Amino acid sequence: MTAVTAKRASHPQTPRRKKKTNRDGPGSNALIGHSKWVPYLFSAPSIIAVAAMLAFPVLYGVYKSLYRAPRFGADQEFVGLGNYVDMFKSPEFLDSLTKTAIFVTGCIVVGTTLGLLFAFALNRVLKRLRFLRAVTIAPYIISNVAAAVMFRILFNTEFGMLNRTIEFFGLDGPRWLSTPALAMVVVILAQVWTDLPLTILLLLGGLQSIDSSYLDAALVDGATGWKRAWHLSIPLIAPQLMISIVWLSYSTLTGLGVVLALTGGGPLKATHTLPMDMYSTAFQSLKMNEALAIATFLLVLNAVLTLMFVRFSRRYEVAA
DSSP: OHHHHHHHHHSOOOOOOOOOOOTTOTTOOTTTTTOTTHHHHHHHHHHHHHHHHHHHHHHHHHHHTTEEOSSTTSOOEEOTTHHHHHHHHOHHHHHHHHHHHHHHHHHHHHHHHHHHHHHHHHHTOOGGGTHHHHHTTGGGGSOHHHHHHHHHHHTOTTTOHHHHHHHHTTOOOOOTTTSHHHHHHHHHHHHHHHHHHHHHHHHHHHHHTSOHHHHHHHHHTTOOHHHHIIIIIHHHTHHHHHHHHHHHHHHHHHOOHHHHHHTTTOSTTTTOOHHHHHHHHHHTSOOHHHHHHHHHHHHHHHHHHHHHHHHHHHHHHHHO
């Protein structure tokens, strides 16, 4: 008995481990498991701060657009919607609204078309040519004013590269920035050039997220490249396409740098868009309250266009 007792003492039994029990429920954390609103509570201070920084200038601008001063620096009087009524009665404003519609429509059509073409092309490049995807971001890092100066030099009548190329073939180059119709075309091209990189990246990301089995099945069914792009790829990237259109409409509707530095609203006010009208009203005529009324109208118009694009995109997704 003594030997057996000594042997057991030399080999003590290992204590049994207690099983861990999760009193907060299976697979739940003690903090997160209590409420799904915990992440929102932690992010609430930053959300409130950002909302206040964005909302205060907008609300203050809308409030000041209801006032009017007889001259710059004089006491302001409350006129209600008087600035808006006078704005819609102004022939200059209605002409600027027409120019803006042409400008925005042209930028959306040209920008979306070029964005799709470049996105499809970059989606098929080989591994050795993938650096081209990084090159497409170059126009986005250049300021709008610098891009406008580049296009002003490129389309210059006397020494512009484009007219020099046309003259090489024995033809006379047009006066791009002195002809009203051609000036609008140049402004659209310059604005599209600055906004195209983000459009390409959005559409390229959508194309790369498409399951390759869908494309393989369409190829087996005999669908050509254009049919697959039109009936399969484009409907599948409808959300990304909608985001790019919203971005283009916002950028062109509020864009001022390209038009101001390229044509200044000319010639003969052919490119005098609403942002140019707001700029001239505020800093040339010194009518700040009337300019705030134009800015408020641009804000509402941009919101309406965004809602229209979103609703159209949802209907397109359902139909597809």
